[in-house]
Amino acid sequence: MKLYSYFRSSAAFRVRIGLNLKGLAYETAPIHLRRNDQSRPDYRSVNPQGLVPTLEDGGLTLIQSMAILEYLDETRPEPPFLPKIPAERARVRGLVDIVACDIHPINNLRVLRYLARELGHDEAAIGKWYNHWITAGFQALEPLLAHSDHTGAFCHGDSPGLADIALVPQVVNAERYQLDLAQFSTIMRIYQNCMRLDAFAAAHPRNQPDYEP
Numbered sequence: 686m687k688l689y690s691y692f693r694s695s696a697a698f699r700v701r702i703g704l705n706l707k708g709l710a711y712e713t714a715p716i717h718l719r720r721n722d723q724s725r726p727d728y729r730s731v732n733p734q735g736l737v738p739t740l741e742d743g744g745l746t747l748i749q750s751m752a753i754l755e756y757l758d759e760t761r762p763e764p765p766f767l768p769k770i771p772a773e774r775a776r777v778r779g780l781v782d783i784v785a786c787d788i789h790p791i792n793n794l795r796v797l798r799y800l801a802r803e804l805g806h807d808e809a810a811i812g813k814w815y816n817h818w819i820t821a822g823f824q825a826l827e828p829l830l831a832h833s834d835h836t837g838a839f840c841h842g843d844s845p846g847l848a849d850i851a852l853v854p855q856v857v858n859a860e861r862y863q864l865d866l867a868q869f870s871t872i873m874r875i876y877q878n879c880m881r882l883d884a885f886a887a888a889h890p891r892n893q894p895d896y897e898p
């Protein structure tokens with residue numbers, strides 16, 4: 686398998702965690718987002734959206750991190766990323782979507798660049814925007830996790846799954862922008878439990894072949 690990835694991309698980070706949890710070996714094809722590798726015609730011919738991640742599996746080319754993760758789960762069912770019961774699956778997907786649909790897309794590099802280049806906002810304003818949307822999402826995630834009997838060592842029970850895969854990269858991004866995470870004690874407890882696992886630690890940006898300090 687080949688994963689088009691950027692060390693700092695949280696969407697690629699999700700897929701790296703998923704591949705590691707499934708025990709799947711893969712090669713990394715670095716796409717340097719800051720240098721705009723994502724706009725190169727050769728990469729656009731692989732992923733016309735010009736975003737990472739893209740996963741090649743045999744003759745298949747797959748895009749969109751959550752679609753890739755569900756594909757991995759459907760083709761390699763062990764260990765499962767989702768619970769079996771429909772209501773519980775909906776709970777996990779709801780937690781995932783807070784991150785993947787409501788926080789991440791508006792804090793993406795191309796959005797931050799638009800705020801800076803087209804709308805003229807400075808670094809301080811962009812940092813404020815970034816942390817505002819993470820805080821809004823985490824203020825919903827925290828009680829959903831803290832007050833549910835389904836929450837265990839991880840977002841859903843005592844094994845890592847899809848919600849943890851979405852959550853951990855978002856926490857790493859929040860740390861990078863120096864958001865005060867002390868108010869999110871359940872999120873941070875789960876995050877720390879995840880980071881004790883090799884699958885999560887090995888997927889961390891600083892452990893990638895294209896890492897830059």
Ligand SMILES: N[C@@H](CCC(=O)N[C@@H](CS)C(=O)NCC(=O)O)C(=O)O
Binds near residue numbers: 718793
């Ligand atoms: N919904 C997509 C989002 C992918 C995405 O936005 N990737 C970011 C990195 S985390 C990217 O490639 N950004 C490039 C850019 O903004 O130019 C997914 O989950 O795969």
